[in-house]
Amino acid sequence: MYGWWGRILRIDVSKRKYVVQELDPSIYSNYIGGRGLAAKILWDELVPGVDPLSPHNKLVIASGPLSGLPLPSSGKLVVASKSPLTNGYGDGNIGTMASVHLRKAGYDAIVLEGASDKPIYLYIENDKVEFMDADDLWGRDAFDAEDKLVREHGRNIGVLLIGPAGENLVRYATIVSMKGRSGGRPGMGAVMGFKKVKAIVIKGTRNPPIADEKKLRELSEASYKEVLSKENYDFWIRQGTMATIVWSNENSVLPTMNFREGVWEYYDTISGDLMEKLKIERRGCPYCNMQCGNVIIDETGEKSELDYENVAMLGSNILLPDLRKVAELNKLADMYGLDTISLGNSLGFTMEASEKRLIREKIEWGDYGEVKELVKDIAYRRGLGAFLAEGVWRMSLSLGREAQDFAMHAKGLEVSAYNCHAAPGMALAFATSPIGAHHKDAWLIGLEVKMDRFAYNREKVEKLIFLQRVRGGMFESLTTCRLPWVELGLNLDYYPKMLSAATGIEWSMDDIYRVADRIYTLIRAFWIREYNRWSRTMDYPPMRWFKHPLTKGPFAGVKLDINKYDKMLSIYYEMRGWDERGVPKKETLEKLGLKEAIPVLDSIVGLK
Numbered sequence: 001m002y003g004w005w006g007r008i009l010r011i012d013v014s015k016r017k018y019v020v021q022e023l024d025p026s027i028y029s030n031y032i033g034g035r036g037l038a039a040k041i042l043w044d045e046l047v048p049g050v051d052p053l054s055p056h057n058k059l060v061i062a063s064g065p066l067s068g069l070p071l072p073s074s075g076k077l078v079v080a081s082k083s084p085l086t087n088g089y090g091d092g093n094i095g096t097m098a099s100v101h102l103r104k105a106g107y108d109a110i111v112l113e114g115a116s117d118k119p120i121y122l123y124i125e126n127d128k129v130e131f132m133d134a135d136d137l138w139g140r141d142a143f144d145a146e147d148k149l150v151r152e153h154g155r156n157i158g159v160l161l162i163g164p165a166g167e168n169l170v171r172y173a174t175i176v177s178m179k180g181r182s183g184g185r186p187g188m189g190a191v192m193g194f195k196k197v198k199a200i201v202i203k204g205t206r207n208p209p210i211a212d213e214k215k216l217r218e219l220s221e222a223s224y225k226e227v228l229s230k231e232n233y234d235f236w237i238r239q240g241t242m243a244t245i246v247w248s249n250e251n252s253v254l255p256t257m258n259f260r261e262g263v264w265e266y267y268d269t270i271s272g273d274l275m276e277k278l279k280i281e282r283r284g285c286p287y288c289n290m291q292c293g294n295v296i297i298d299e300t301g302e303k304s305e306l307d308y309e310n311v312a313m314l315g316s317n318i319l320l321p322d323l324r325k326v327a328e329l330n331k332l333a334d335m336y337g338l339d340t341i342s343l344g345n346s347l348g349f350t351m352e353a354s355e356k357r358l359i360r361e362k363i364e365w366g367d368y369g370e371v372k373e374l375v376k377d378i379a380y381r382r383g384l385g386a387f388l389a390e391g392v393w394r395m396s397l398s399l400g401r402e403a404q405d406f407a408m409h410a411k412g413l414e415v416s417a418y419n420c421h422a423a424p425g426m427a428l429a430f431a432t433s434p435i436g437a438h439h440k441d442a443w444l445i446g447l448e449v450k451m452d453r454f455a456y457n458r459e460k461v462e463k464l465i466f467l468q469r470v471r472g473g474m475f476e477s478l479t480t481c482r483l484p485w486v487e488l489g490l491n492l493d494y495y496p497k498m499l500s501a502a503t504g505i506e507w508s509m510d511d512i513y514r515v516a517d518r519i520y521t522l523i524r525a526f527w528i529r530e531y532n533r534w535s536r537t538m539d540y541p542p543m544r545w546f547k548h549p550l551t552k553g554p555f556a557g558v559k560l561d562i563n564k565y566d567k568m569l570s571i572y573y574e575m576r577g578w579d580e581r582g583v584p585k586k587e588t589l590e591k592l593g594l595k596e597a598i599p600v601l602d603s604i605v606g607l608k
């Protein structure tokens, strides 16, 4: 087999044993890798209803056939498990040298099973796996712990690790790497923390088997060159994702005051233009010539790497008009291993709950001193911090009906930084994302602002499914960064060509879309199996967007219409081959080769 190694490394940290397992080649052709491979493993192996924070949950770290090869922005990998935040399928994507080393070590994925009785870290070097004592790493923040591991094992390694938030089982703890890359928003860091695995150090020295090296080299040279030639390249290098602050404000989607508004009069205090003036260096992921990590000096004089989501959620969403202070909160999130999007949502929710006197504590909007302490308390689950560590869905359930209307989540995952009062298509994108309200699967808003914004129509649904296929299906399975295509318009045709050259199997875009549809439907089956029931309300966005109109900006008075939303959701189901409840139809499961899911779903919800 070419392109893949055909084997995964299965590590049981309870028994401190590992085994290399060969996978059936059909798994690769049906699921490609990354998210697809992870979803298949979790579907096949997890006992339904398993407690995500128990030894029976598994953590899958999966690369794809293009990950870690010398191709544009290929240094990515997927981390996935049953989510302690949503109780459904959860995953995230990290740019890290661990992706390169995992490929070179000779595995397509690592599956972590069980739970250690004391802190350990794993040292993987090609065929060797060592269970190392982590007593003196446990408790350290992720930056400090990574420095220590580098001192121990040298620079030529890939490291995935958790901070105190993962150790303390914060439900939105992430897995971090390289002091500024972070992934697994739905609590993959907590799953690793429950297993008492502080870090995974990988060192690989082999080259993955490639079918047509010459062709892949040609595609690599041409695509790297094309990236450099793009009109937007210079601006991207200057601002990266931070340019989105101004854009979001202009388009009334900047999350402001817990998503109450979409515009903020102080947007320029956290903008990409300001960031450019403060920027001291650029960072990025392996094999990337777009290096979009913008580093500035934060309020305490230390480095902090900024991205749009982080700055919007810890800036406008909590009314903090100071980029250096926002940068400090962002750095703390990276050090502690907290997802910034869920963190910004949890803070915004708490401020609103405090304002409405639904909680006793007084937390004012934009109170930097208070927030900074609270971020630490979340990571260590102390005092009010322990409440925020649960995420907005659980917090809102304990505060009653009123609070549920301003709890900004879908399926339990907090909404990323786009306010959708005036963006029904993007609201549908959040609500139908396979991990909860993440923008990664379909950033429809970029197209929607150029369309009839207030339309709830088939055209938007078609575009949404196209984006889910490309972003959530193709890029998450290959696994490479989507930004060369999204931001600079790198020709999508490169990807099936690269996949064909790597694997020696002829892939068309349609073949990839079919895999993408299979992955989406399998993940939907996973959610239904976990919830043991299903209703279309699971695919609703936060109620705030239906109930509380905007009060500021050009769209003051606008909110979503629930009846029209429902009609658009029905179109989405029809196009996916799912029934009116959002359950895949029997014929869809058959068509996608997911026959094994038929008896399971039939016994839970009755298939149509």
Ligand code: PTT
Binding pocket: 076, 091, 092, 093, 094, 095, 096, 174, 180, 181, 182, 183, 184, 185, 186, 241, 285, 305, 307, 308, 309, 310, 333, 334, 337, 338, 339, 340, 341, 440, 475, 476, 479, 480, 481, 482, 483
């Ligand atoms: C991603 C989500 C995002 S998406 C951002 S900023 W973005 C936040 N980043 C966080 C962070 O930083 N630190 C932290 N403690 N928490 C954070 N939470 C948020 O997590 C990221 C980039 C970005 S920056 C984006 S859009 C793209 N995302 C990709 C993706 O999802 N898939 C893919 N194939 N390519 C992508 N390329 C881009 O990667 P999650 P990273 Mg990320 C610091 O993890 O769980 O997917 O959530 O991994 O290496 O930092 O790259 O404006």
Ligand code: SF4
Binding pocket: 073, 074, 075, 095, 283, 284, 285, 286, 288, 289, 290, 291, 292, 293, 481, 482, 483, 484
């Ligand atoms: Fe990483 Fe940015 Fe490059 Fe994507 S574009 S691989 S996120 S540095």
